[in-house]
Amino acid sequence: MKAITLHAGKEKSALRYHPWIFSGAIEKVMGEPECGETVDVYAYSGEFLGLAAFSPTSQIRGRFWSFKDKAPINRAFFSNVLDKAIANRKSRGFDVADKASAFRLINAENDGIPGCIIDKYADLYSIEILSAGAEFFRKDIFELLAEKTGCRGILERSDSDIRLKEGLEKRKGIVFGEVPTEPVEILENGMRFKIDVWNGHKTGYYLDQRDARKRIEELAENRRVLNCFCYTGGFGLFALRGGASSVIQVDVSSDALKIAEDLVTLNNLDASKVIHTEADVFVYLRKCRDRAEQFDFIVLDPPKFIESKDHLNKGARGYKDINLLAMKLLAPGGMLATFSCSGLMEIGLFQKIIADAASDAHRSVQIIERFGQPADHPLNTAFPEGQYLKGLLLQAE
Numbered sequence: 001m002k003a004i005t006l007h008a009g010k011e012k013s014a015l016r017y018h019p020w021i022f023s024g025a026i027e028k029v030m031g032e033p034e035c036g037e038t039v040d041v042y043a044y045s046g047e048f049l050g051l052a053a054f055s056p057t058s059q060i061r062g063r064f065w066s067f068k069d070k071a072p073i074n075r076a077f078f079s080n081v082l083d084k085a086i087a088n089r090k091s092r093g094f095d096v097a098d099k100a101s102a103f104r105l106i107n108a109e110n111d112g113i114p115g116c117i118i119d120k121y122a123d124l125y126s127i128e129i130l131s132a133g134a135e136f137f138r139k140d141i142f143e144l145l146a147e148k149t150g151c152r153g154i155l156e157r158s159d160s161d162i163r164l165k166e167g168l169e170k171r172k173g174i175v176f177g178e179v180p181t182e183p184v185e186i187l188e189n190g191m192r193f194k195i196d197v198w199n200g201h202k203t204g205y206y207l208d209q210r211d212a213r214k215r216i217e218e219l220a221e222n223r224r225v226l227n228c229f230c231y232t233g234g235f236g237l238f239a240l241r242g243g244a245s246s247v248i249q250v251d252v253s254s255d256a257l258k259i260a261e262d263l264v265t266l267n268n269l270d271a272s273k274v275i276h277t278e279a280d281v282f283v284y285l286r287k288c289r290d291r292a293e294q295f296d297f298i299v300l301d302p303p304k305f306i307e308s309k310d311h312l313n314k315g316a317r318g319y320k321d322i323n324l325l326a327m328k329l330l331a332p333g334g335m336l337a338t339f340s341c342s343g344l345m346e347i348g349l350f351q352k353i354i355a356d357a358a359s360d361a362h363r364s365v366q367i368i369e370r371f372g373q374p375a376d377h378p379l380n381t382a383f384p385e386g387q388y389l390k391g392l393l394l395q396a397e
């Protein structure tokens, strides 16, 4: 039998259905499980806790597939998980049969497949596998996904460095059907986007900001908008459609900006109102400050500044810096939509940083709305680590 036993007292998180088992919690490993193989997990008392994937080199040594249930982890298990995800997404307005839409179908630990992200882009799927357990069953997952969705192709984008921590090599390639090299077109709230599933960030795009982008459209009328960390321009495009008087799109990636520029015409928006600027936002905001520029709406949607606990202070300083600069650039009544996608930055701390930034900028600022993860990026209540995206909509006096 392949099994692990936990140290006394270390069963508590499993009893609360938390999916991770840290290496320090394990007392004994029996039966020499392979990387990713399923093991029985027992408390020190001998109580059976559940079935987990074993990950010999990771700090997260095990990830639970199921709790207090001996039903084997096999193709039927994944078939059931996918069926549930497809049905639940449909009930939230995300239908796999819709060949134009884009959404997240499997959100890893939050959807019962730890370490596995499955994003749908039109009739293609882009999958990222980050855990030994999901890797072990990858073929089943790909085949079932193809079968259940009738998609045109599946691309595996397991090319992030996190894989190395799990003892997995990076991998990128077609695992089913065909996936063209040219960008695939999707529709997001009526806006056309071109997604480069092969080379785009993450699985190709930032699906998690869909709701926030829509909200900006509703607020942008007659406003001068500065969209920082714009990637392929999403917030700026919605602002333009919402009647913004001007939009500046800023990013360091020239490839992303090129797509952003193409999307303006693809969506029949007024290209004379938008400027695309390749720049480091930290430097660009300082230039705007030195030129005493003003904006009526600023978006700050930076990449993850905090990758691990050691980066918390440095990351916090980064958030403070850009928010302080942005607040200085806000015209009276101006709005700032500010985000953090660092899971390690808790909302309380983020709000404190925003308060400090406002105080240092000598601005009186109100929080008027909050942003979080949309319904296709659900949160498992037993897994607080799954909450990474948070945002505040602020208005300055």
Ligand code: SAH
Pocket (backbone or CB within 6 Å): 205, 206, 209, 213, 229, 230, 231, 232, 233, 234, 235, 250, 251, 252, 253, 256, 279, 280, 281, 282, 301, 302, 303
């Ligand atoms: N708002 C975007 C997603 C932003 S992702 C959307 O709605 O799709 C973060 C972006 O920040 C990436 O495109 C990345 O290229 C960019 N980036 C990272 N560091 C940067 C920096 N210092 N200055 C400008 N852009 C940066």
